[in-house]
Amino acid sequence: MDDNVPTIAGVYGGKRARDQIPKIDHRKIKKICCIGAGYVGGPTCSVIANKNPDVAVTIVDLSVRRIEAWQSNDLPIHEPNLLEVVQSARDDREGRPANLFFSTDIDTAIREADCIFVSVNTPTKSLGRGKGRASELSYFESAIRRIADVATSDKIIVEKSTVPVRTAKNMREILMANCKPGVKFEILSNPEFLAEGTAIKNLLQPDRILVGSLSTQAGIRAAASLVDIYAAWVPREKIVTTSLWSSELAKLAANCLLAQRISSINALSAICESTGANVAEVSKACGLDSRIGPKMLSASVGFGGSCLKKDILSLSYIAESLHLPEVAAYWRSINDINEYQKDRFARRIVACLHHSLERKKIAIFGFAFKKDTGDVRESAAISIVHDLITEGADIGIYDPQAPEESIWFELEAACDNPDLVRSRVKIHSTPYEACDGAHAVDLVVKPAGSRVDWERVAGVMKRPMYVFDGRNMIEPQNLEDLGFKVEGIGMAGRGRKIVVDLDS
Secondary structure, eight states: OTSSOOOHHHHSSTHHHHHHHGGSSSOOOOEEEEEOOTTTHHHHHHHHHHTTSSSSSEEEOSSSHHOOOOOSSOSOOOTHHHHHHHHHSOOOOOBBBOEEESSOOOHHHHOOSSEEEEEOOBBBOOOOTTTSSBBOOOOHHHHHHHHHOOOOOOEEEEEEEEOOOHHHHHHHHHHHSSOOOOOOOOEEEEOOOOOOSSHHHHHHHSSSSEEEESSHHHHHHHHHHHHHHTTTTSOGGGEEEEEEEEEEEEHHHHHHHHHHHHHHHHHHHHHHHHOOOOHHHHHHHHHHHHHOOOOOOOOSOOOSSSHHHHHHHHHHHHHHHTTTTHHHHHHHHHHHHHHHHHHHHHHHHHHTTTTOTTOOEEEEOOOOTTOOOOOTTTTTTHHHHHHHTTTTTTTEEESSOHHHHHHHHHHHTTTHHHHHHHHHHEEEEHHHHHHTOOOOESSSOOOSSSOOOOOHTTTOOOOOEEEEEETTOHHHHHHHHEEEEETTTTTTTTTTTTOOOOOO
């Protein structure tokens, strides 16, 4: 091995690796192409361009509409501070030429790039073996095949999408079988660890940057090239180099462990509601233990979004494929608790409203899966609304950040009768319209950028007025002073014990 390249022990050996990476003989990345202008590729490569003004970054996508949105000031996704980051690198400014570009010319961007980020959707399979559990890699494979067909020079390919462990091996086979003579590829794993609503903060101040590579000379040099890009703003001690397979698995593992904590505290919230304990107090007491810590221990109506459920299903399917049924069952149980929590919340609403929702209106505040985002994928609100309209309720939804077409799409996809959804559900532009004539308000998530005058809400609702707080966001006493009955997660109910018939 070349004297300039450390051994595998050096590369994966903590401090020595950090000391050696800058000394490795490697090429400098001057042009980056990102395939996929979605929730990961767009923000990630915008920050990379912002922090590397000498690197030209082109984000490409098949969707003309999405690219046009990225080229405007009405971005296709909502993230705090994202627009400022994009503008700083995209728009020509005095002393700072533009180095961030958005395009549908995918082939040109591939040909010109030194490094290609693949950041396309890897949803759960809807057909064939592994349906409903395994990751669907057709979009990812399509991107890899296009790179092989188009590339005329050596490329570093970076897995940014969440993929099953050892995906890089399969992708390498495709590349080698389809590439032009003399063209070489090196695959790196560089998973994202972003939380929607705080993505820019996560990118600018990451807990860690993970770069996985093969232990070959070419693999180590490719890793060093990518490390240089992140080292423009991330301290090198936070840039961790690992094996390719460890990096691929770490992304799935991280999301599953986060979901595990959420389901654990939600399972405890059910016990609290039946015993008179308060889950917030239990969470605080446990979180003060330094071995546990306080993060991700807030009880809620359940987790949502495009990642956690998908990644749990993927990891459980991998375990099943490896003939580890007990491991697969363990990870699946985390999703089972999450579904149970959403169902339990809906049944609690029915019980409080005298076991009948016929001709009763319920307002839903917040349809996105979490605050500070407009993403409604796998939102807890979807199944809750479905359960409530099945009971005969009329629904008024208020979420100013969630796109109306996305709300309709998710609701209709979850219901066997789309006509029922359209007849029972209305989407409103103000919280007061949503609450007009309502018997209850369900706080599923705090709507982005909204402030609610609860005294005004009380003036338009029917009596008795209920607020079901799905994330324990509000102080119950303040609303009770206005005449509301408040039901939170992980507490038995103010002044009385809530008993839910589990067989109903």
